Amino acid sequence: MSNIKKIQHKLKKIYPKIKVDEKDECVHLTGELDRWEDIVSLGQAAVSKDFVGVLNDVKLKNFVEPDIRQSAINDKKYDGSNLDVLIIGGGVVGCAALRELTRYDLKVALAEKESDVACAASGRNDGAVHVGIDLHGKSKKLSYLMRANPLYENLSKELDFKFERTGQYIAFSSWKYLVVGYLLLKSRAKRNGIKGMKFISGKKLKQHSPNINPKTKFAFFYPSGGSVCPYGMTIAFADNAVFNGGQVWLNTCVTGMTVENGKIISVQTNRGEVFPKVVINAAGVYADKIAEMANDRFYTIHPRRGTNSILDKSSVEHYGKLSISMYGNHKSNAKLHTKGGGVVSTVDGNLLIGPDAVETPLREEMATTAKSVNTVVDRQQDILPKLSARDIITYFTGVRASTYEEDFVIQMGRKTKNFVHAAGIQSPGLSAAPVIAQDVSDLTVKYLEQFSPVVKNSNFNPVRKGVTELRNLTLAQRDELIKKNPDYGEIVCRCEEISKGEIIDALNLPLKVDTVDAIKRRTRAGMGRCQGGFCQPRVLKIIAETVNKDYSDINKKGDGKIILGKTKGEE
Amino acid sequence: MRREHFDIAVIGGGPAGLAAATVASEKGAKVALIEREPSLGGILKQCVHDGFGVIRYDQKLTGPEYAQKEIDKLNKNETTKFLLTFVTKITKRSSDFVIQFVNRSGADEIEAKKIILATGCRERTSKQIGVHGTNPAGVLTAGTAQNYVNLQGLMPTRKCVILGSGDIGLIMARRLTLEGAQVVGVYEAKSAPGGLTRNVVQCLKDFNIPLYLSHTVTKVFGVDRLNAVEISKVDDKMNPIAGSEQIVECDSLILSVGLIPENEIAKQLCVPLCPYTKGAVVDQTLMTLTDNVFSCGNALHVSDLADYVSESGEIAGAMACAKIKNRNLVNVTKNKNLLYVVPQKINLDAPLDETVFYFRVAEEYENAKLTIYADEKVVFSKKYVHLRPPEMERLKLNLEAYSDCHGFSFVLEVGV
Incomplete structure (x- = not known):
């Protein structure tokens, strides 16, 4: 029996109405099903080592996929641009790749459809720098993660983003997992190259965190675990890239491509048609759509939502700084081979809980639901027994760009030669991004060198300075800065203690953004317990004055105006 | 560094802080009044409606008028005012306190024997009451809306739903209507209005704005700007009833869902808080359980009348000057x-x-x-x-x- 026949035979039993055939060395699925979960199960069942990937084109009955969300802007700003490289997608991989490519004397631009970078999964995750204990030994995920994990100390200093090597605990609530847990995790640590695994008694763990679940019997500790500010890191890459000559085109959405003879000739966007020599696909949940445009699709993205909640800072006082996952409690269905969320101690001094995992046909469904928030609270009560929804100050949902093969796709196009894939990037994609970007950059440079030499950018400066956080300085240091710039002495965001000077600094970073949300992510103004209730009018005013725009032209994000006009007396 | 020394440092220049500083300086204390905004008066500055001072002045004043009366009283005596000054840390020493602050002149410290916390309150947010959906522009608290309309002359909405019938929500329903915005309705999860009866009558009934009790907002829609909300009926435990959802088109969701005393400095000073008021536990002198730290106004407990806020400020100010041995x-x-x-x-x-x-x-x-x-x-x-x-x-x-x-x-x- 041929390979495709085997798969046809296997799937026919479960989904008799689905057509299974071979297309471009992939398993191609077509037809219609009533339930999204069946479509996902089908795709998962179709994964085979004998094929490059799964093309799951099965339609969900009565479902029309919404159009890609994009800015209302429609101009010709970038029309006719000739580029060496166009990167599609301003997530962490796209921004890190842009920075890598600015090490060379190349004309590189990044097209991001939103009004800032890191608006999707890169900004909506738990910020964990992973250990890799849960990963398959032969996966790309593991090899990229293991290369990337040790880089964070240097990288975070070089680019001035927040990182902390917190370590990570995996805790167990039953002694029955002791032997099997130890043997399995120890052998996996050895196989995956994870160093420093330590047994921690429940007693010792409780000394560190007296209020964790008293049923915790023991834990393993992995010192290589860490925590990063995910959007902060993405912004840092973008800033450094722009500083070194890279371009970030915000509000720019790719709408089509012209491909001739296995080569992308041009890329169409809402801001004009551009002519790149190479295109990098870092389009996240839309990566398969972009691959299709490039005539080089061999995977399917099945979006998977994940919701995280941030707890009030008082929870750190109660539970201590702790990044931990718990196994073996009756409440959780976790098996030893899934990570399944947990508690993360964030770099900003909060605890974060989550995420859950919900399959969805909607690629951009970032609306939160009470169900997801409650599921995560319920689940993490395994660790933090007194956790309640009242401890939550905010919550957010991101959508993972999972492929059915559940691994990264980092390679040159199979049919289209000037196309680089950086797709299927999900956990531990954030942790792995710096190295994914290096490889994507190497592939790109290697391709370009076939035609002409690529020279280094002699002016490249790897160092980036973010916004100085005055609240972490001593009184004397603060005084000195305020004496130089009085704006540092004018506190605007009272919850997070952010000054006017810091907001103006954020507006002057290399990547120019002027939305309220963009400023919030660069300074934390509006991220505290009042969630911007007091400071938003002042932040709006400072932005309007600094960038010289009218209040009504300052948006929260995208096209979302905050002010809709003037009062009768002011008109 | 030589620090200036005060008898009393009052933190917050709203009605409570103004009254506390006034009384304390009348009694001869050397008082520092620290206010984070450029001018005194606190939230009264943006309350342009009337009804303030009925008890204290036997008059119906607007917020700014009431604040001005208080500021005038304060100015009859000498106090050291620190405006646009933000307290970053207060440290307790054996017999006094060191107050660190920043302002446009620098980062500095003063010393004071006693502290009066008059730090006011903040509004509960949409996330704290579990509003779900997208995160668009157009979700704001009533106080923020009031700031935009009354202080900046800017309209944050043209057609809104107000969730919660707290006083600021009711006042803003009327204010926005007067400014030409459409208030589709005020929705309250409880079975009774959250604000004063006079405000229900004068702000809603007189303007034909519907009030829906036992209803809440369960979801917001719109990616960049809000374009609709989902409203659900709730049961007697305030849980949404499945199947009762209706979609209401609007451009904003304005929240008036409660005020929380602001006690971050109190927490720094290890002041025990009361689970019912969320303010400090105090005795009749308004001294907290941390000796020589007093609390008054909305930081102590949320009042519905500014008159009572001023009164508690006066008590704290007087008692901080009194000689109480034990x-x-x-x-x-x-x-x-x-x-x-x-x-x-x-x-x-x-x-x-x-x-x-x-x-x-x-x-x-x-x-x-x-x-x-x-x-x-x-x-x-x-x-x-x-x-x-x-x-x-x-x-x-x-x-x-x-x-x-x-x-x-x-x-x-x-x-x-």
């Missing part, structure tokens, strides 16, 4: 029909002749009887025809006869 604290307890009673303690060694109590009921009651006991002895009793949680009650009692008791209790009997 603290002999007894408890003030309450039964479950009462939401809270302030003060929660009585210092038997401090003046007892003019003890002011503020309390709120847990639910709406008709024909209720309040009895205050000192141990088993009845100190006071009063019948009330009607008591509502949004309307705070105040009592002033002379407790001098009970200076040897072991505690006071407030008992509210209902249906009597």
